[in-house]
Amino acid sequence: MLTTELSNGIAMPRLGFGVFQIPDLNLCEEAVISALTCGYRLLDTASAYENEAAVGRAILRSGVARKEIFLTTKLWVQDYGYESTKEAFYRSLERLQTDYLDLYLIHQPYSDIHGSWRAMEDLYREGVIKAIGVSNFSSAQLADLITFNHIAPMVNQVETHPFCQQNHAAEFMQQHHIAIEAWAPFAEGKNEIFTQPLLTTIAQRHQKTVAQVILRWLLQRNIVVIPKSVNPQRIAENFAVFDFSLTEQDMKEISTLDLGKPLIANHADPERIKFIGTRRFAT
Numbered sequence: 001m002l003t004t005e006l007s008n009g010i011a012m013p014r015l016g017f018g019v020f021q022i023p024d025l026n027l028c029e030e031a032v033i034s035a036l037t038c039g040y041r042l043l044d045t046a047s048a049y050e051n052e053a054a055v056g057r058a059i060l061r062s063g064v065a066r067k068e069i070f071l072t073t074k075l076w077v078q079d080y081g082y083e084s085t086k087e088a089f090y091r092s093l094e095r096l097q098t099d100y101l102d103l104y105l106i107h108q109p110y111s112d113i114h115g116s117w118r119a120m121e122d123l124y125r126e127g128v129i130k131a132i133g134v135s136n137f138s139s140a141q142l143a144d145l146i147t148f149n150h151i152a153p154m155v156n157q158v159e160t161h162p163f164c165q166q167n168h169a170a171e172f173m174q175q176h177h178i179a180i181e182a183w184a185p186f187a188e189g190k191n192e193i194f195t196q197p198l199l200t201t202i203a204q205r206h207q208k209t210v211a212q213v214i215l216r217w218l219l220q221r222n223i224v225v226i227p228k229s230v231n232p233q234r235i236a237e238n239f240a241v242f243d244f245s246l247t248e249q250d251m252k253e254i255s256t257l258d259l260g261k262p263l264i265a266n267h268a269d270p271e272r273i274k275f276i277g278t279r280r281f282a283t
């Protein structure tokens with residue numbers, strides 16, 4: 001398994017499996033089992049996805065040893081702050097039926113992120129989390145967290161796909177030894193990505209699918225990626241990306257698709273911040 005070495009020396013699988021927008025818990029459980037059977041060893045959930053329990057059941061049912069799996073979940077905004085972060089963390093562990101996490105992320109870059117970060121630093125020092133990180137943080141927000149705390153985030157999970165390539169953000173993260181993890185690698189199907197002409201041409205060149213080309217393009221940029229699917233055939237397709245390479249020319253061509261801004265979630269939009277503040281989940 002191709003891995004990315006985090007700043008604390010932990011090896012994180014470069015390709016994983018995401019479970020956002022699978023509210024049907026049986027479907028989620030089956031999808032995770034399908035992914036683990038295929039060979040995926042990184043799982044990405046969140047308390048806000050309300051399917052941690054299904055992920056926990058799938059891990060137990062899969063027969064794959066817990067220590068072979070790199071398990072990530074995320075803290076939701078309603079639980080930010082020092083004490084409530086610790087409480088939310090232990091509730092996530094209980095739902096996931098595990099006694100540690102490989103990676104815990106602050107899901108959104110608002111509200112009391114410093115209080116939460118200090119709780120996560122303490123949980124990390126206690127050894128119940130192997131790596132700590134954030135999601136949807138801009139370079140300025142990363143700098144804020146780094147400057148006013150002891151431990152720098154090891155991962156930042158951000159929207160990254162051919163239409164939003166995150167080149168500047170990735171440069172900052174690289175300079176600060178923060179691994180970049182791509183969410184929505186397929187732009188959640190937006191902009192007709194699966195039939196985009198340039199990606200289709202490159203896919204035909206390699207006798208691969210557009211989805212496989214996109215994943216390969218991210219892996220070759222040293223970006224961790226977590227595609228989501230509930231379809232066993234597509235789950236397998238998305239894992240079959242280690243038997244070909246994109247050329248420098250392919251990489252250069254794909255770089256022309258960048259629109260330089262998010263397509264799904266603009267975290268700098270004041271309306272979005274207000275919206276996030278209203279979202280409450282059974283965490």
Ligand code: NAP
Pocket residue numbers: 017018019020021044045107135136157158182183184185186187188189194209211212226227228229230231234235237238
């Ligand atoms: P995505 O992976 O970009 O796209 C998922 C969509 O693509 C689904 O509709 C899926 O349909 C389809 N699909 C998957 N494989 C395909 C293939 N080979 N061919 C054609 N269609 C395919 O979107 P995402 O789920 O939003 O992002 C991935 C993961 O990132 C999430 O599951 C979650 O873990 C994480 N995420 C994090 C954040 C954050 O704020 N941190 C936000 C969003 C997502 P089927 O299921 O029917 O195959």
